[in-house]
Each structure stands twice: as C-alpha cells, then as structure tokens.
Amino acid sequence: MFEQLVGKLPVGIGIVDEQFNVVYLNDFFLDRLPHDLRDCYKDTPVTDLFQGQAKFLKRRLKSVFVLQHPSFSYWEQRPHIFPFKSSRPITGEETQMYQNMEILPIKDKSSGQKLACIFLQDVTAQASYFRAQQKLSEALKKEHEAQRKLIRKLDTAQSQLIQAEKMASTGQLAAGIAHEINNPVGFVNANLNTLGQYASHLISICDGVYAQLEQFNDELKEQIDALFQSNHYDLLKEDITELIEESTDGLTRVKDIVENLKNFSLKNTEGVRTVDVCTICNQLITLISAQYSAPHYKFECEHEKVEVMGNPGPLKQALMNVMINAAQAIETKGFVKLSVIEKGDSVVIKILDSGCGIPVKHRKRLFEPFFTTKPEGQGQGLGLSVAYTAIEQHQGKISISSKENKGTVVEITIPKQLSCLENESIDSELDSPLTP
Template identity: 40%
Template sequence: MISPAVFTHVVKKLPLGICILDTDFTIRYFNDFFISRLTLNAPAIGSNILDLFPEQARFLKKKLTSAVVLNNSSFSYWEHRPHIFQFNSSRPITGEETLMYQNLEIVPLDIEDDQVKTLCLILQDVTEQASYLQSQKQLAAQLETQYHEQAALLKQLKTTQAQLLHADKMASIGQLAAGMAHEINNPLGFINSNLQSLNDYLNTLVKALTFSEKLIQKTEDSALHRLQQDYFSRAKITFITEDAPELLHESLDGIRRVSRIIQNLKIFSHVDDTHWQLCDLRDIIDSTLTMLSNDLRHNVTLHIEYADDLPLLQCQPIQLNQVLLHILNNAVQAISQKGDIWIQVTVQAEQLHVTIRDNGCGIAPAVLPKVFEPFFTTKAVGQGSGLGLSMAYNVIKQHQGHISLSSEQGQGTTITLDLPLQPKLPVADVDRLTHER
C-alpha cells in the first residue's frame, strides 16, 4: 500500500505541471514542475491564477468556467494556443524556443452533489514536438521557395511552353472550381437555412423560458419557486441560454465565409460569365464603392479623379465589378488604422488607364512574384481564399487588357489596369451586340 506521503512526493516530482484551484480560481497547490519553470516571481498559495496571467485571463476563465459548469474536462492544445502560461522552455531544440509550448487539461475534482469543488490543471511540455513540426514547416517553405525560383527560371527559358502549360492549368483549375462550387453550394444552402431557422427557434424558446420564469415568480407558491430554481440550476439553463446564441452566431459566420469562397470559385471558373455591354466605367466603380461603403467610412479617405468625357467601355460589367471589388477590398484590409485610397481613370491610346493606389502596409518583395497565382494568399487562415487577384488577372486578360502591381513594404501598393475601349469579341458576342443595337 502506497502511503499518502509517497504519493504526494511523486506528484510533486512529476514531469508535468500540476496546479489545483478552487472554483473561484484561487491556487491551493502546485508541484515543482509548475513553479520552477515560471518566468514570473513564484506565486503564493491563495493567490488568484487569473491575476498571475492577465494576458491569458479571459481565455483561462472561459476554460475554467466551462469545466466547472459542465462538470467535464477541458482541453487546449499548443497548435491553438502555444503559451498559455509563461514557462521557460525545458527542452530547447534549436536554441530559439525561449518559452515552453504546452498542452493544457483542466480536470474537475472533489465533486459533491454534482457541484465541482476544485479543479486540477495539468500542463504537458510539448516544446520538442512543436519545434520539430515548426522546423518541418520552415523546411517546406524553403523547398517551396526553391521550387518557385526554379519554375520562374524555366519560364524565362521556355516562354511559349510555359504559357501553354499555364493555360492548361487554368482550364483544369477552372473545371475543378466549377465542380466544387456546384457540389458545395447545394448543401450549404440548406445548412444556412436550417441554422437561421434554428436561431429563430432558439430565440423563441429563450423567450418562452423567460416568460414561464416570470409567471412562476408572480405566483405565491414557494415550493414551485424552489422547483423552478432547482431545475434551472441542475440543467445549467442560464449558461446554455448565454452560450448557445454565441455558438449559432459563430456557425452562421462560418457559413458566410464559405459562401464567399464559393462565390470566388464560381467567378474564377467563369461559371457566371455575363454578356458584353457598352458601359460607363465610372458607374461600375461607383457601384463597387457602394458595396464597400461600410468598410470605407471607418478608416479610409477616398480620392477619386475621372478624366473629362470618358468614353464608354465595351466590357463584362459584373466581371469588372468583381475585379474592382477584390482590389479595393485588399486595399482597405492593407490599411490598419487610418489611410487613403486614390482612384484615377484616364484615356490613353484607345484604352482606359485605371490606377488604384493605397498607403497601407504594402507587400514584401519575396511575395510580389506570386500575387497573381491561384490560391496564393498572405492573409491568415480563413480570411482569404487566394483567388481574388488570380481571378482579376484572368478577367483583365479576357478583356484583352493588362494588369500590373507594384508595392513597397510599409509604403503601400499600386495596381494599374489598361482596358481597350473596343476589344475584339467572339463572333457570337458581336452578332448579339449588333442585334441589340
């Protein structure tokens, strides 16, 4: 039989961080691993863990509260949040890891009458694993850079062959994008509809609960009051009614993100091609700015200059609208606080010359050669599909025009579009335009 003293000694020496808290998050115990690797001054028994780690307090409180209310273990992995606690790295691999990468598990302890009395935090050091995976990512990035450098050299040596291969690649990606858009769009529609209905149902149920609670409170039956309060407490009704709308809101936001990606895929694959028309480019730009008005009015000052007597442009207006939308949206996102966007349209040698310039963060020189490649993006995961500028490149080429981009990091980005007033159209489109006139 193992004595309590031996057991306590083993826990104290475990190669894991152990910290025991009250339900008000007061520290009641920590082992050697936890205290010896902290970069702060040693905490005292009785101090609040949220006060020790203010930068992570909100996240920690949510995790701890979830374990208390739901009476279930809660997990956090290093890929999601690598440094919850400011611990020194115990297994430096490359010499660059100064903080410990850690997995966190929160386990309810001392449960009485279905109420959690204490919580145990278990921290696992995964610095070695994280270092290995990150080095693999760096190696993959280096290999990718070398691949693109070799591909660029091959393109210079065999220009014609590269153009043919690129055209074939674009056609294949377009077919794939069209198929993906069609297959995903159908289930996405009913998922979105169901979530909207579920949100309405939830609001109705919450109102019904609130109404029933008010009715019970108005009665003089104290036993009924106690029954209602006991049931609400055991079923965690308050927590559920607060957490469920947030979960639904996040799900609906995810649906909207997927919908934007599907729309970009459809545009990229020319699923929604429109007919050629004679249009005023000023109207196309103005409608695009209207779509972005909510984003523009907060932190962007617009400077628009149109040449006098701009001629009409033969184009596909919806496609150009999408091109301008992506370019201007990128410009807005490049401006972190306050900034300016300049739009200028002039006529040069039977072409409309459009310049869109911002004074945002700019683009790194190493990235510039890739900006028109499909699925390449510098944005965080979930914030960009990498199809915007690639789609713009293909649409401008379809209009027999030219698009170019120049940028300086920290100074801003300039995109220029040259669009012929009268591009050579396919016979079917020429016949249709002649008939309409």
C-alpha cells in the same frame, strides 16, 4: 519528493478552487509569470493572472465544476490558450507556444472541497511537425497535378499550356464549388436561425417559470428548483446563445468566401465590356486572404468605382497571378498593399509587398515563360507571363521594381478605352498569347 517531482515536470500543472482562486502552480507556470506575481499568486483568481484568457478559462472551469467531467482543448481548435513562449532546444529561437489543455475535476479528501486541475502540455514541436507535413502533402499534390497536366499537354503549343494553367486556378473551379457549398450552408444557416429563435423562446419560458416560483406551494417549488439545478440551467442559458452566435458567424464567413469565389470566376467568354477595377480588387483581396493568411492586406482607392474597357477574365487572371506572387513572397509577417490610381485616361494598379524581394540576376527573366524560382513541382513559371500577355493585349504596361529582403512593387497601367482595332480583335487575340 512527490511535490518536487510535480514542480519540475515539463508540463503545466495548476489547481484552482470553485471561486477560480489559484491553490497551486508548478514551476512550468511560475517561470512564465511576471516576477512580481510569483510570490503572491496563491488565492488570486486565475482569471486575474491571465486576463486575456479569462472568459475562455471561466467557461471551461465552470463547466468542469458543474458537470464534474474533464474538459479538453487541443491546439488545432485553440492554439495559444496561455500567452507563453516555447524555445527550440538547439537554436534557442522562441515562438508562440502551441498547447493542449485538459481540466480535471478533483476533490480534497480531507475537506471534501471541489477543485480543478489544469494540465497544460507544450506541443509546439508536434504542431510544427504536423504543419510541415501538411505543407509537404499540399506541395506533393500540387506537383502531381502539375505533372499530370504537363504530360497531357506535352505535345501542344504554348497557348494550350497557358490555358491549362488558367484551368488549374481557383477561379475556374469557383462556380461549381460555390454551388455545392451553398446548398448545405443555406439550410444549416436557416436551421441555426430557427434554433436561435427556439432557444430564445425556451429561455423566456424557463425564466418566466422561475420568476413565478414563489407563488407555487413548497413541494412544487422544491421540485421545479431541483429540476433547474440538476439540468444546470444557468450554465445552459449562458452557453447556448454564445454557441449559436459563434456558429452563425462561422457560416457568414463561409458564405462571404463562397460568394467571392463565384464573383471571381475566371471566364474568358464575356468579351470586351466595362470593367470596375475596384470591384475586382476587393474580390481579389478577399479570395487571396482566405488562401494566404500570413500577410496583412490593404486596399486603397480614391473613388468607389474606377472603370476600364476590357475582358474581365484575363484582367482578373493577371491581377490574381501578381497578388499570389506577392502573398507567397511573405513567409510569416508582412503586408500586401493594393492601390488603384486614376491618371488621366489611364488607371494605375500598384501591388506592393514587404516580402523577400527579387535577386538582381533574376529580374531580366521575370516575364519569360517557364522561368520560375519556386521549388520543382510548385509552379510552371507561367504566372507573370500570363499577366504580361493579358495586360499587353489590353494596350497596357506592367513593370516591376524590387529590393532583396525589402519588398517588391508591381505597377500595372491600363488605358480606360481601347483603340477600335484592339476592341474588335482582343477576344481572338487572347486565344493566341504573345511571348513577352
């Protein structure tokens, strides 16, 4: 009865030996194995049954057997350890299963054999609830911030509201944030490099001592060997380099994001000058992809450098507003493609997304200030209005074509050179936005 109960529990229970061979799997695991493996899984290495997770499982199991301590892995750290699906009880919809895993050291009382019990829990519902609460909290924060700004700017003109929208963007905060983050990242990175060198030297010293073990007398040889075994030298040697490399890779990613935040700082005081559109687009994709991870982003340009005359701040703001709209139009899977094309004396920037598209009834109002289809508190309806104004003041054009449930294409055309009149007055005009 106990074995039947364990077999039917709505959690995964598996037992493996020190060679990682499977001793037992309950129905939770068996029902998710391929049919040809369900009757012959015993004595098969768990790393063969789940090859995609072999390296991770081997590290965790080895740690449990050597240290005789439980090992935990929560869904926030590694969401999908095993390639299982989780179905919703009402809709029947299947999604990738979020899992908590605990590996416990156990021992067979009759034989004294060391075993490890893999305990797997489906926490998809809890993870979904947690993520929904996170989104709700973020939406409430954005709503509160928007309300605070609107109340403060209620008695001002439209130009002041647009300025408030810009000041709320990530680019306006980038320089200060980047400076604050760069300091700790710098010394942590330096410490990691030094730690990596120290670890390498220590491993070399230990390997050198172990290589000369035969030259010592038996008593000293036994003491050194026992010291290596008691401190699990093989496990430490295998783990320490990989841990340092993973930490260094994480810091590199942080540095890249911070650098792009600095480069994409939205400053309108630079005046009219030569602007490299390709550099702006590359920075933009890095910045947006860090904030909106669902779509796949692609950038295409025939040339390494495409230059126009203009004010970098408003141009960056216009492109960022359009890119954010494209990213937000995609809920789970899809792509955003950014293309730069030279056409004679003009540059064409196309932003294509495979999102939900724009209903026909809304297309004539897209550039109206304060028009938005987003839920209350999640936008002021100024994004495309700001983009339209900035592009128009650069003597350019912006057009949008869209199909519901297919996607949207935004095409921006900017002349490479501004007329003399516009070149002289564009900086002052940017402080007095036009209404599309």
